[in-house]
Amino acid sequence: MAVPKKKTSKSRRDMRRAQHDRVGAPAISRCPQCGAPTIPHRACTGCGTYRGRQVIEVEAETEDSKQKKAGRG
Numbered sequence: 001m002a003v004p005k006k007k008t009s010k011s012r013r014d015m016r017r018a019q020h021d022r023v024g025a026p027a028i029s030r031c032p033q034c035g036a037p038t039i040p041h042r043a044c045t046g047c048g049t050y051r052g053r054q055v056i057e058v059e060a061e062t063e064d065s066k067q068k069k070a071g072r073g
Contacts, residue, residue: 026039027039027040031044031046031047031049032052033047033049033052034046034047034049043055043056045058046058
């Protein structure tokens, strides 16, 4: 059975374990139809297109809904 020759220090052990907690920033690309930022391989939330096709219906934003989002509703 394999046995370590030397004790692994707490610092070295913790540095090894810390690699699993690193999370990078999500990848962001631009929609070719409307230019809105989107996540790759997902339908655009701005216009509802994916790979040049309309895949989801997106309702048009009205002035009333814009004010509600801004907190003036």
